[in-house]
Each structure stands twice: as structure tokens, then as C-alpha cells.
Amino acid sequence: MRKPLRSLLSSPVFWRGAVSIVAFVILWELGARSKQWMAPELFVPLKEMLGAMGFKKDYLPWIGVVPAPSTVLIAWIAVLGQGGYWQSWYMSLFRVMSGFVAAMLIGIPFGLLLAVSRTAQGIGFPVFEVLRPIPPLAWVPASIIFWPTQELAISFVTFLGAFYTIVINVLGGARSIDLHYFQAAQSMGSSQWDIFRRVILPGTLPSIVVGSAVGMGITWEVVVAAEMISGGGSQQSGAGGGLGFFIWSSYVGGSYEQIVVGMISIGIAGFASSELLRWLGRYVTPWLRVR
Amino acid sequence: MDMHQPGAAALTRGRILIEDVVKTYPTEGAAVMAVDHCSLEIEAGEICMIVGPSGCGKTTLLNAIAGFHAITSGRIVMDGETLCSAEKPKAEPGPDRIVVFQNGALFPWKNNLENVIFGPVMQGKLARKQAIDKGRAMMADAGLAGVERNYPGEVSSGMRRRVEIVRALMNDPKALLLDEPYRALDSLTKSVMHEALLEIYYKNKVTIFFITHDLEEAIFLGHKVAIMTTRPCRPKKVLTVDIAHPRDYSVLTTKRFRELIEETSEAVHEEALKAFQAGEREG
Numbered sequence: 221m222r223k224p225l226r227s228l229l230s231s232p233v234f235w236r237g238a239v240s241i242v243a244f245v246i247l248w249e250l251g252a253r254s255k256q257w258m259a260p261e262l263f264v265p266l267k268e269m270l271g272a273m274g275f276k277k278d279y280l281p282w283i284g285v286v287p288a289p290s291t292v293l294i295a296w297i298a299v300l301g302q303g304g305y306w307q308s309w310y311m312s313l314f315r316v317m318s319g320f321v322a323a324m325l326i327g328i329p330f331g332l333l334l335a336v337s338r339t340a341q342g343i344g345f346p347v348f349e350v351l352r353p354i355p356p357l358a359w360v361p362a363s364i365i366f367w368p369t370q371e372l373a374i375s376f377v378t379f380l381g382a383f384y385t386i387v388i389n390v391l392g393g394a395r396s397i398d399l400h401y402f403q404a405a406q407s408m409g410s411s412q413w414d415i416f417r418r419v420i421l422p423g424t425l426p427s428i429v430v431g432s433a434v435g436m437g438i439t440w441e442v443v444v445a446a447e448m449i450s451g452g453g454s455q456q457s458g459a460g461g462g463l464g465f466f467i468w469s470s471y472v473g474g475s476y477e478q479i480v481v482g483m484i485s486i487g488i489a490g491f492a493s494s495e496l497l498r499w500l501g502r503y504v505t506p507w508l509r510v511r
Numbered sequence: 512m513d514m515h516q517p518g519a520a521a522l523t524r525g526r527i528l529i530e531d532v533v534k535t536y537p538t539e540g541a542a543v544m545a546v547d548h549c550s551l552e553i554e555a556g557e558i559c560m561i562v563g564p565s566g567c568g569k570t571t572l573l574n575a576i577a578g579f580h581a582i583t584s585g586r587i588v589m590d591g592e593t594l595c596s597a598e599k600p601k602a603e604p605g606p607d608r609i610v611v612f613q614n615g616a617l618f619p620w621k622n623n624l625e626n627v628i629f630g631p632v633m634q635g636k637l638a639r640k641q642a643i644d645k646g647r648a649m650m651a652d653a654g655l656a657g658v659e660r661n662y663p664g665e666v667s668s669g670m671r672r673r674v675e676i677v678r679a680l681m682n683d684p685k686a687l688l689l690d691e692p693y694r695a696l697d698s699l700t701k702s703v704m705h706e707a708l709l710e711i712y713y714k715n716k717v718t719i720f721f722i723t724h725d726l727e728e729a730i731f732l733g734h735k736v737a738i739m740t741t742r743p744c745r746p747k748k749v750l751t752v753d754i755a756h757p758r759d760y761s762v763l764t765t766k767r768f769r770e771l772i773e774e775t776s777e778a779v780h781e782e783a784l785k786a787f788q789a790g791e792r793e794g
């Protein structure tokens with residue numbers, strides 16, 4: 221365990237990344253504080269000039285209204301002790317995972333079925349292609365009506381986000397397997413089932429991994445938006461409706477620091493789940509690690 | 512004169528007769544005739560080299576023998592058994608005829624040893640344990656000891672080719688069908704591979720049907736060299752190479768080898784030129 225750490229610390233990529241993040245935070249902090257140490261009068265001539273050119277001064281963005289990282293950190297520490305914040309994490313994570321796992325469980329066999337059977341493709345693919353262009357978020361109202369609970373409705377929309385990507389990747393992956401692998405397996409006495417298990421399945425695995433990673437990213441986008449639209453699904457406690465609702469209610473409640481806390485939390489959650497999938501992907505496709 | 516000549520009494524398996532085979536591809540517009548009334552006899556245990564210009568129909572002929580594609584008419588017989596004919600245009604692929612493909616077809620997701628034992632395990636001929644023992648032994652024999660646990664992507668292309676040939680031989684085939692297996696290799700690796708192939712061949716007598724562009728390769732390896740016409744393909748000239756096996760690289764500098772090259776290069780060049788001109792006309 222010492223070695224990876226040492227190689228990390230001696231890698232220029234790591235240091236470049238670290239420097240860039242620190243620089244970003246410092247600039248942000250300076251920008252957010254500019255209000256305090258820059259007299260607003262300084263900007264009057266500039267604004268007047270732009271006004272004369274036809275711009276309305278209210279149209280200009282102003283980083284001074286964004287909460288500074290230091291105040292965000294303070295707000296964050298404050299919510300760490302609150303159950304509602306962790307409840308939001310738990311609910312979003314649960315929805316993402318249930319939607320994602322369902323998309324894997326249904327999408328992988330479905331994609332494989334489309335790939336191996338012309339009949340299945342003839343029946344299943346047209347419907348799939350007609351529904352695919354509908355963005356998952358357009359499903360939110362319909363699925364709230366359709367599903368008995370709001371919880372199921374959000375999970376369903378999350379599921380849709382990952383499902384299409386996984387199916388398309390599985391199908392494309394299975395189709396692009398080199399014909400010679402099939403011929404070789406056939407010559408060496410493989411049955412249809414052997415070919416499925418020992419050629420199609422492993423041959424599609426890299427695409428399954430890619431499809432899952434992309435699907436996971438979409439899942440986080442979808443869950444946050446669905447939580448905002450649907451009002452979080454929990455009426456009793458405002459903060460219990462997932463990270464998307466956490467951001468929304470912070471906005472409504474005027475707590476701008478918490479908005480940023482929510483945004484960063486989603487960033488961390490998305491990054492961690494992608495990393496986990498990448499790691500799992502490398503583990504199940506060891507032959508791609510070499511090269 | 513010695514046991515390495517084909518047709519020796521010891522070998523009775525792997526005699527392939529190609530009789531009047533025609534193959535046309537039904538494409539949109541004009542049908543493409545790839546093989547035209549092609550007849551060729553390949554003796555049991557013979558190395559038969561097929562030389563012909565690009566796109567002439569060599570792979571098509573190999574696919575017919577292997578059973579990957581149907582023929583249009585004619586007949587292919589192996590050891591008295593009809594593989595395909597007008598009544599049954601597509602042969603059944605089987606472990607008695609194993610193909611080594613132009614670009615290689617080792618399963619990248621299996622390590623080299625798992626690739627090598629694939630055939631016997633699939634066919635239920637050997638238990639896994641025995642297959643592993645045999646696979647290790649054959650790999651060691653082919654100079655592949657130490658890379659059993661590596662994936663094909665981890666070893667050199669020359670080694671991959673050898674692994675693939677060992678995988679083929681593990682099926683105890685009557686014939687090996689090689690489709691330009693060394694095309695992508697540099698000439699130095701190629702010369703090493705030629706000797707390695709001959710060494711493997713001397714230990715495991717099988718019939719070898721070997722497609723190539725390279726006339727020197729053909730004469731160095733083959734008992735027989737069939738020079739094919741440009742598309743549609745048919746033997747233009749069949750040359751018997753009267754240089755005794757076992758051969759090694761010293762053959763390349765002998766007078767007889769040079770003479771054989773001279774005798775045939777004219778025919779090869781002529782067909783290549785025709786193929787080129789036909790290509791010019793088409794596109």
C-alpha cells in the first residue's frame with residue numbers, strides 16, 4: 221500500500237491536478253470576496269459605458285453574489301451533523317442504485333437477445349427505437365401517474381436513463397465481435413450454447429462495462445432533475461427528498477451556501493460511483509488491462 | 512526417400528480432393544465468380560501451398576473446405592468422405608479441419624493456455640486436467656513455455672501465431688488450413704516462424720493447406736505449390752518441389768531453390784499483372 225502512494229506523490233499528473241484544483245478554489249474565494257475589498261464605485265464607469273452601448277447593467281453576471289468556498293465549507297460542516305442531509309444522500313443513492321441495477325438486469329439480457337435472435341430483434345427493436353428518443357425526464361409526469369408511489373416513479377425514470385445506453389452498448393458490442401471467433405469456436409466443436417457463453421458473453425463484456433459507466437453518469441443527472449421536478453417524494457420532512465430536492469429546497473429557502481453543498485455532494489457521489497464501476501470493469505475484463 | 516515425403520505409407524489421413532469446384536457470390540448486379548472449376552489433389556500429410564494474387568479467391572476456397580461457406584457446384588472429398596457437393600453445398604465445420612486465420616483468432620479474453628485447451632475440452636475428448644497437461648507439453652514443445660498464463664495481447668505477434676497453431680493441433684486435426692498466417696510479420700520473424708512451423712509439422716504429421724502471396728515462402732515450405740490464376744481462381748500451374756524434407760534455412764541458398772523460383776516467378780508475375788489490370792479497369 222506504500223508503493224501506490226509514493227508513485228502517486230511523484231507523478232506530475234497528480235501534482236498538476238492538485239495545483240489546478242487549489243488554484244480554482246483560490247480564484248473562486250477571491251472572486252466571491254471581491255465585493256468586500258472592491259468598492260462598487262469602481263465599476264460605475266464600466267457599467268455606464270456598457271449601458272451606453274445598450275446593455276442593461278442587471279444583465280451582467282457578478283461572481284460576488286456566489287457564496288465563497290470558505291462559507292460553503294462552514295455550511296457543509298453544519299449540515300454534516302443533520303440527519304436530513306444524510307437522508308438526502310441515502311435517498312438519491314438508493315434511487316440511483318435501484319434504477320441502475322434494474323437497468324443492468326433487464327438491459328443486458330435484452331440487448332443480448334436482440335443481438336442473437338433476428339425474431340426478437342424484429343419484434344423488440346422498433347418499439348425500442350421509437351421510445352429511445354424520448355428523454356427520461358419527459359417521463360416524469362407520466363410515471364408519477366402510472367406508478368403507485370412517487371418513490372417507484374423516480375426509480376423508474378432513473379432506470380430509463382441507464383437502460384437505453386446499456387442496451388445500445390450491449391447490442392453494438394455483440395454485433396462487432398469478429399466473425400472469426402465464431403468460426404474458430406464452431407470448428408473446435410462448440411455448441412450454440414458454448415458459443416453464447418464463451419464467445420458472445422466475454423466478447424460483449426467490454427461494451428457492457430462502457431455502457432454501464434455511461435449509464436451511471438446519466439442516472440445521476442436524471443435522479444437529481446427528477447427529484448427537483450417531483451418535489452422530492454417526501455412531504456413530511458423537506459430535507460428527506462434526495463440531493464436534488466436538497467438543492468431545490470435550499471434555493472427556495474434562500475440558503476445559497478447549501479445549494480453549493482448539494483452540488484458538490486452530487487459531484488462526489490457521481491465520481492465515486494463511476495470510479496467504483498471503472499474498478500469493477502477492470503476486474504471483470506483483465507485482458508484489457510495489458511497492452 | 513525418407514519418411515518426410517508425403518504419401519508415405521504411415522500417413523493415411525488428410526487426403527483432400529477438390530473436384531471441379533465453382534463458387535459464385537450472388538451480389539447485387541453481376542454475380543462475382545470467385546472460384547472457377549478448380550480441381551486440386553492434396554496428398555495425406557502434404558504441405559500444399561496456394562499462391563495467387565490478391566482477391567483471386569484463395570480464402571473462398573479455404574472457406575469451402577472449412578465449411579464456413581457453401582460452394583456453387585463441384586465436390587470436396589476428404590479421405591473418401593464427401594465434405595460438400597452439389598447436394599450438400601456447405602460442409603460441416605469440424606475439428607478435423609482447423610483454420611488459422613489471416614489476422615488470428617485467438618480469443619483475447621482467454622489466456623494462452625485456456626485458448627490452447629479450448630478444442631479438446633469443448634469436444635469432451637479430454638478432461639480439463641488432462642487437457643492442461645497436454646496443452647502445457649505442446650506449448651513447451653513449440654517454445655512457448657512461460658507464456659501460458661499470459662493473454663494473447665501480452666505476447667509478440669510471432670508467439671501468437673505459434674499459440675494459434677498449437678491450439679489447432681490440440682484438436683488432432685487431419686488438416687490445417689492456414690490463411691496467410693505470416694502476412695503481418697516482419698521478414699526476420701517470418702523466417703523464424705517458417706522453421707518453427709516445419710519443426711511442428713515434423714512432429715505432428717498433418718496435411719497443410721497454406722495460402723500465401725509469397726513465392727519464396729511457398730517453395731521453401733511446400734511439397735507442392737499451386738499457382739492460381741487471377742479471379743476466378745483455378746490452378747494455373749502445380750509445381751512439385753523436389754527438395755527433400757526436413758528442410759532448414761540453408762535451402763534458400765541452394766541452386767535448386769533458385770531454379771524453382773525462376774521457373775515459377777514468371778507465372779506468378781503474369782497473374783499478378785492481370786489482377787492489377789483487372790483492378791484498373793474496375794476502379
Ligand SMILES: Nc1ncnc2c1ncn2[C@@H]1O[C@H](COP(=O)(O)OP(=O)(O)OP(=O)(O)O)[C@@H](O)[C@H]1O
Nearest residue numbers: 536538543545564565566567568569570571572742
Ligand atoms: N461474401 C462475399 N460476397 C461477395 N463477394 C465476395 C465475398 N467474399 C469475397 N468476395 C469476392 O470474391 C473474390 C475473392 O475473395 P477472396 O477473399 O477469396 O480472395 P483472396 O484470394 O483470399 O484475397 P486476399 O489475398 O486479398 O486475401 C474477391 O473479389 C472478393 O471481393
Ligand SMILES: [Mg+2]
Nearest residue numbers: 569570613690
Ligand atoms: Mg484471403
